[in-house]
Amino acid sequence: MAKKSKVIKELKRQELVVKYAAKRRELKAAGDWMALQKLPRDSSATRQHNRCSLTGRPRGYLGQFRVSRIVFRELAHKGHIPGVTKSSW
Structure with a gap:
C-alpha cells in the first residue's frame, strides 16, 4: 500500500487540473506564456500520474x-x- 500522503497529493493534483483547465486553455490559445507560468505547477495535466x-x-x-x-x-x-x-x- 502506498503512503497516504502520496495518494492525497495526487488527489489534490487532480483537483487543481480540473480547477485551472479552462484558464490554461484560454492562456494557451492567446499565447500568453508568462501568465501561464504563474499558474500553479500542479495545475498541468502532464504532472498527473495514474495510481x-x-x-x-x-x-x-x-x-x-x-x-x-x-x-x-x-x-x-x-x-x-x-x-x-x-x-x-
Whole structure:
C-alpha cells in the first residue's frame, strides 16, 4: 500500500487540473506564456500520474479497470470483475 500522503497529493493534483483547465486553455490559445507560468505547477495535466484506486500503487496500472495488476489479479480470481476468467492452455 502506498503512503497516504502520496495518494492525497495526487488527489489534490487532480483537483487543481480540473480547477485551472479552462484558464490554461484560454492562456494557451492567446499565447500568453508568462501568465501561464504563474499558474500553479500542479495545475498541468502532464504532472498527473495514474495510481491504483484501491492501493495507491503507481506502477503496473491498468487504465481500463483503474487498478494495479496485482489488485486486478486478486479481483479476477475472486470473480469480482465480470467477463474475466483465468486462462489455461
